[in-house]
Amino acid sequence: MTTTTDTELLKVQNLKQYFPIKGGVFGRKVNDVKAVDDISFEVKAGETLSIVGESGCGKSTTGRAILRLDEPTAGQVEFGGKDLLALSKKEMRKMRKNLQIIFQDPYASINPRQTVRQILSEAMQIQDVLPKDKREERIKELMKTVGLGEHQIDRFPHEFSGGQRQRIGIARALSVDPQMIICDESVSALDVSIQAQVLNLLKKLQRELDLTYLFISHDLGVVRHISDRVLVMYLGKIVEIADKKSLFDNPKHPYTKTLLSAIPVPDPTVEKEQIILKGDVPSPIDPPTGCRFHTRCPFATDKCIQETPELRNNGDLMKDGHRAACHYIEEIESGEMQPNY
Amino acid sequence: MDNTNTIIKVDNLQTSFFTHRGEVKAVDGVHFDVPAGKTLGIVGESGSGKSITSLSIMRLIESPGRIKGGNITFNGEDLLAKTEAEMRSIRGNKISMIFQEPMTSLNPVYTIGDQIAEAYQIHQGLSKKEALQKSLGMLELVGIPSPKARLKAYPHELSGGMRQRAMIAIALACNPQLLIADEPTTALDVTIQAQILRLISGLQKELGMSMLLITHDLGVVAETCDYVAVMYAGKIVEYADVTTLFKQPKHPYTVGLLKSLPRHDIDQDELQVIKGMVPSPDDLPEGCRFAPRCPFAREMCVNSLPDLRDQEEGNQVRCWIHTDEWDGPEVNVKDDYDYGYRTVEGTES
Numbered sequence: 001m002t003t004t005t006d007t008e009l010l011k012v013q014n015l016k017q018y019f020p021i022k023g024g025v026f027g028r029k030v031n032d033v034k035a036v037d038d039i040s041f042e043v044k045a046g047e048t049l050s051i052v053g054e055s056g057c058g059k060s061t062t063g064r065a066i067l068r069l070d071e072p073t074a075g076q077v078e079f080g081g082k083d084l085l086a087l088s089k090k091e092m093r094k095m096r097k098n099l100q101i102i103f104q105d106p107y108a109s110i111n112p113r114q115t116v117r118q119i120l121s122e123a124m125q126i127q128d129v130l131p132k133d134k135r136e137e138r139i140k141e142l143m144k145t146v147g148l149g150e151h152q153i154d155r156f157p158h159e160f161s162g163g164q165r166q167r168i169g170i171a172r173a174l175s176v177d178p179q180m181i182i183c184d185e186s187v188s189a190l191d192v193s194i195q196a197q198v199l200n201l202l203k204k205l206q207r208e209l210d211l212t213y214l215f216i217s218h219d220l221g222v223v224r225h226i227s228d229r230v231l232v233m234y235l236g237k238i239v240e241i242a243d244k245k246s247l248f249d250n251p252k253h254p255y256t257k258t259l260l261s262a263i264p265v266p267d268p269t270v271e272k273e274q275i276i277l278k279g280d281v282p283s284p285i286d287p288p289t290g291c292r293f294h295t296r297c298p299f300a301t302d303k304c305i306q307e308t309p310e311l312r313n314n315g316d317l318m319k320d321g322h323r324a325a326c327h328y329i330e331e332i333e334s335g336e337m338q339p340n341y
Numbered sequence: 342m343d344n345t346n347t348i349i350k351v352d353n354l355q356t357s358f359f360t361h362r363g364e365v366k367a368v369d370g371v372h373f374d375v376p377a378g379k380t381l382g383i384v385g386e387s388g389s390g391k392s393i394t395s396l397s398i399m400r401l402i403e404s405p406g407r408i409k410g411g412n413i414t415f416n417g418e419d420l421l422a423k424t425e426a427e428m429r430s431i432r433g434n435k436i437s438m439i440f441q442e443p444m445t446s447l448n449p450v451y452t453i454g455d456q457i458a459e460a461y462q463i464h465q466g467l468s469k470k471e472a473l474q475k476s477l478g479m480l481e482l483v484g485i486p487s488p489k490a491r492l493k494a495y496p497h498e499l500s501g502g503m504r505q506r507a508m509i510a511i512a513l514a515c516n517p518q519l520l521i522a523d524e525p526t527t528a529l530d531v532t533i534q535a536q537i538l539r540l541i542s543g544l545q546k547e548l549g550m551s552m553l554l555i556t557h558d559l560g561v562v563a564e565t566c567d568y569v570a571v572m573y574a575g576k577i578v579e580y581a582d583v584t585t586l587f588k589q590p591k592h593p594y595t596v597g598l599l600k601s602l603p604r605h606d607i608d609q610d611e612l613q614v615i616k617g618m619v620p621s622p623d624d625l626p627e628g629c630r631f632a633p634r635c636p637f638a639r640e641m642c643v644n645s646l647p648d649l650r651d652q653e654e655g656n657q658v659r660c661w662i663h664t665d666e667w668d669g670p671e672v673n674v675k676d677d678y679d680y681g682y683r684t685v686e687g688t689e690s
Contacts (some may be wrong), residue, residue: 054530055501161618191386191557193615196601200612218530221603225612248605262535263605264560268583270606276539277532279486280500 008078009180009212010043010066015075017058017065021285033284035061037236038075043180048206048213050223052259053233056281059216062233063182066214067101068092080179097127100173104185106165107157115154116143116168120175127176142171147201163194170201180212187222199226220263224248229321232256235284235292238311242322252317252324254332254339255293278341291327298339303327346377348519348551349398349436354411356390356397365622367393367406369575372649375519375568380545380552382566382583384559384598388619389572391555395521398553399438400428416518434464437512441524443504447496453480453507454492460514479510484540502533509541516548523555538565559602563587571595574620574630577649581656589675591658593635596678613678629661636679637662639669 018032036058043049051059065072068084077084079099087095103109110119120139124130130138140150146167157165166186173181183202187195203226205211217223223230224244231241232255240253251257261275277296282288291309294300304327311323317333318324331337356368368390375381385391397408400420413420415436423431432438440446448456457479458472467475473492480488483506496504505525512520522541526534542565545552554566562569562583569586571579571594579592590596600613617634620626626633632642642661649659661667662674 054532163618191619192559192598193386193601194618196603196612196614197616199603200614203611219603220531220605224605225603225609258532260605262531264534264538264558264564265606266559266563266587266599266602266604268563268587270563274535274539276535280502280533281530 007045008042009045009080010214011076011078012042012062012066013040013076013078015039015062015065015077016073017061017070018073031285034236034287035284036065036072037287039233039236039238041231041238041241043212043214045179045212046206046210047228048215048226050215050217050227050230051233052217052220052223052230054218054259054281056235056284057233058236058284059218059233060184063101063184063214063216067096067099067182069101094127097129097176098179099182100176100178100180101182101184102166102169102173102186104188106162106169110157110165110168110172112157115156116148116171117153119157119168119172123172123175129176138175142175145174145205146171147197161194163190163198166190166198167201170198170205174205174209178211180214182214182216184216185218186215188217188219195222202226220248220260232259235281235287237292238325239293240322240324241311242324243319246319246322250318250322252322252329252333253293253326254297254299256324275339276341291325298341299328299332299337301328347374348377348416349553350374350412350414351394351398352412352414354394354397354413355409356393356402356406357409358406360405360623362623366575366625367622368397370411371572371575371577373570373577373580375551375553377518377551378545378549379567380542380554380565382554382556382562382569383572384556384562384569385572386557386598386619388574388622390575390622391557391572392523394572395438395523395553395555398521399432399436400425430464433460433512433517434515435517436519436521437515437517438521438523439505439508439512439525441527443501443508443528444496446508447504449496452493452495453499453510457507457511457514460511464515476510476514479514480507482513482544483507483510484536485510501529502536505529505533505537506540509537509544513544513548513550517550519551519553520545521553521555524557525554526561527556527558534561541565559587559599571598574625575622576630576659577657578631578659579657580649581654585654585656589654591652591656591663591674592631592660593637593662593674593678594631596674597634600678629659637669637672637674637677641666641668 015036016038017036018034020029021031023030053059064070066077117139120142121135124135143150148167187198215226227244229243230247232239234255240256251260258275258277279296282295288295290306291304294304309325309327311325313323314329328337351371351373354368354371358365358367371394383391396402398413402408454473454476457476461467461472461475477488477492480491485491485503485506526537556562566583568582570577573594579595590599597615601615615634628644628646629642632638647659647661649657651657662672
């Protein structure tokens, strides 16, 4: 969005989310799933930052950890200058007024026994955003904002289609007037024609209400459409972060390149070079040493097996703010290193 | 579409579900054929009838559903006239199918090897030992690493991509003439999807199979299909070879679908949308089924259903705009498609 300012609304530092694996006779912790392993990034007020990656890369876990739906193992999360992890449960609940989330499956995240009116007024009541007598009006206004009719106000979730239910989820998030919304695969379950409607709605709302989005998705088409900046994750680590244009037109990490080349293009005349990776994503229980992508990377060397690459920028090749975690950005760019499939 | 080397021909297929709310016409008069060695893609959104079409070919429609009418001719034989026993010798042998979620189609209590071997034992009468030997070959063919160990693995021990490879191995074991792939990569991550699509296309060429690919993903269609049928609310609305379909789409629904797709390879400002939603199959519009959502719809569209008609380019379109009867202004569907361009009275939701 053009309204992007440079103030950081959300700042995540060294965030770790480990889930213990219990085993043995005594149910002791035997290992951890390192779902998110030491990541840092910030989201500026008014922008959309997307987190992309494949299943198990930690993108949803990151979203949940920020909201403390799962308590993070370590790290810092600052929202509007406040340290979220230092808040009490009660304070955190209050804080969620400003920081909302919309999930993938709206049917699983709204109460099937409540009408739309109840769903929306409950959210407002909990966060105490409006005096009671003004809520009715606000509900009607919200329905209109998300493109639902006033006559649908007393209907139950099962009376709506998937796209409409997602609109209810959006209305609920908006009902408390948040500054930021985390969208966790919010359009993934929808058919394309409906997905486009919801994406356009999200964009319109951002313009009108000055919202900040953290948009979590596996769909790079959707991400290109909605984001200002994009962050790519692989096995719990950030491998690349950049403004949208740089990421799609000038990707630097071999994983980002592979991901982009793997998406089928809806145009049979496009001849593209497809990089096909060997094997699957390794398990996050025992992630590979060094660069986590080395087991599948066509450029990997001994150094990649031993040393974990830091996110870095090379000013000659990359724009400001574009960083990738690869030892060999320069060598790959110059052609000095050739892929070994 | 009149190709002499047709492997399967579907003619006026009608499959309905008879529920307490009345008849639901899931597939309503579908025609297509798949030329030998080629891939036909059937695209559509949820509820368009694409999966029911493929299940009808396999005769896997269960009560309250029933194939109400039409013909399905496979290699000159009428599939709808076959007995259940005859169908069983065709399924998994001459026509195979792979589904979206391999975990639900694999048997969790048998090893991968047993499940592939079963196909050989049933259809070719091989002994268990011979069958396992051949299964090993299949696992190698579909690119499963250390195939010998995997023969003894259970489905839960494999990753999603590996399971789908195992499914493909089972499906291709008896060298079928037709492979029906119903959303084969929808549950997979893109990097794995790319592997599986490449594998399927490669094997198809190698083994000379024909393929019917059911998908909602236009990208997958563009990369793997030779011909495409676009389905909407139980009917085919457009049929064309893949290049023509993407270059010169003619039906407003196809155009809307292409324009509402967010692309990762080009910049788009605003996404076009298709307004409203798919009609419920137990309450279909009388005229053109897309009319309530179509920006070009006129009275004639609301009142009467157009046929699927041949076009100059060899494709077929079910739309009044492309007929002589069209009584509206001249329209170039691809260029003029614009949300809210015109609305039919009373259909605005």
